[in-house]
Amino acid sequence: MKADVLDLKGLSLVDGEDTVTIGEITADGVEIPSAADIAAAPNSTKGQATYKHAQLTDILIRGKDNYQVPIRSITMETDDIANGVPHKVSLAINDVSVNVANMPDDDTRKQLTRLGYTSLDLSLQASGTWDEAKATANLDTFQFGGPGIGTLTLTGSFGGVTADAIAKLESAKTPDETTQVLQSLTVNRLDLSFKNDTLVERLLDAQAKDQGTTPATIVEQLSAALPQLLAPISDVTFRNKVTDAGTNFLKAPKSITATVAPPKPLPFAQVLGTAMMAPQTLPDVLNADVKANQ
Template sequence: MRAQSFKTGLAAGVALLVTTQWAAALDADDFAKKFAAAYAAQGAEITYDSASGQGDTVTIKNVKMEVPGEEEGLNFGDLSFDGVSEDGSGGYKAASLSKDKIEFSEEDVSFSVSDLKVENLYVPAQTGGDTLDDLLFYDSVTTGPIVLNVEGNDVFQASRSETKTSKSSDNTRVDVAARVDGLNVDLSAVDDAQARQAIDGMGYQNLSGDIVINGYWAVPTGEITLSEYALTLDDVGRLDLQFSISGYTLDFIKGLQQMQEQMASQSDDAKGQQAMGLAMMGMMQQLTFNSMSIRFDDASLTNKILDMVASQQGMSRDQMVQGLQGMLPLVLAQLQNPDFQKQVTEAVSLYLSDPKSIEISAKPEAPLPFASIAGSAMGAPQTLPQVMNVSVTANQN
């Protein structure tokens, strides 16, 4: 009787183990399929060989990302997701995704990212819905060293990078903050004679600095605002781009996805390309332009350029500046916009005399449909500065 009970219990245990392993495999495969589908919804096709589960860890084998126009995609190798759990509605949460090193290479160029880590990844049950819950999402992505090598030389390096995203409590806004630290650009291997002369003349064999990005996406209106996109290079200067557009809603994203699918199946004939071009113009009409600015704060670049060019021309820097200031009205006369010409001439002249900062901004009184901007650019380009309320200022805090 005891032997029979033991056999029965053993059989039940084996059956439970087999069933559990089979269920884990099914969950892993479902996770992988939904992970790939979420990426596809954002315009990137993911392929893989297989998926397996062990406890709350899911491993997807031989993950590749297809790149449009390229025969060879990007191979990420095996990806392991830890702390995977179902969210109760068919989606998944993963506490972390980590990868020691990812490398891509082609001929004499290689690119590597070390110590990749993604935290609190959310994989939706389905894509194409009307809320943020239908998009792939994560709390943070960090990396260690990033290296671009060309012909044996590390021409670009970064010591680390970090991107953080957060949703508002009502699911209507996404904030993004990112930075890349420890930038190093090695220009010593540049072999073009003219470029080499300029690099040596200004003393910029190596550039170092960082990148800072801040912005948000307001989902209901589709407003995307980039409040800071700043590249700072030591002893060079700081270049900051800011812009704001509206209309990039979830419906707009779905429209883009459908268009991408149509383009993939479209023939290469002229009629098909023309039809897709018109369709894209129609999509762009849904977007509106709110504002944009580009600002450069000088740290020595402008004076070094002026000194180098003046030396090549056999004159002093002051003579070079005066010559440029005299040429500005003649060059800008082609704009056929006297008021704007005067504004630009005054700002650039002031900047050349005392390089501190220069900024170009466009802030229309009301949001402008992209279609109206395109119409002005084609029909009456000289009116664009007024249409977009463009201003050019120098040496302002």
């Protein structure tokens, strides 16, 4: 079945004590395979529906004890579809509202309350591209966070991402099978950053209250402990960079960034092997760097 526009309203999905209601789903450029294709190949591209643009609005998740999490919208887009596989994808989840006082998990509720949170407003944006000819996949952006917390951002580039590798990952049934596929992939670059919006201050305040001291004293204690904690790292230059960046970030928690930029694509097998056999040398192998407040 093909549809230029698909519009569904007033959906309700029930699974035990969990219920998800969706005000409206709209989708453009929809192609839904036949029942026979789905039954014959449920895990292949032939048995999966495709679309250009889809949006879910006014979502409400109800869990145990009627705990509710409203989500304003979820938007998904795909493009450059070849043989049923999109080569460009994006996802946006906007305004996930969490009432801390009603959270069903006691430990999580207590920890968030301890940090001064009464509610959370979370969002996520992600996008990626796949160059099939070059066997390269890029995580163009992955951002998660919210006001009063901060924003975590991850970008990256990976090699060896072929159609065969993707098919094997989808069909892998054991961790060993997954590991075998990952060994054929490479890390080209990774950038991870966190932009603080009072989360660090809240953590320092809470720790200071627990110890009956001040946040400034906690910062001094952590800064003094960093060199000892990082002593196992054999790369002295990197160790000093992390120490300086960590100290600067604790004293003025604005942002911190970690970068992995090997001079040439680094096989996952080498990364895993180094992590297991000589983890203290991993920063040098990855050509890693850490910066704060830049």
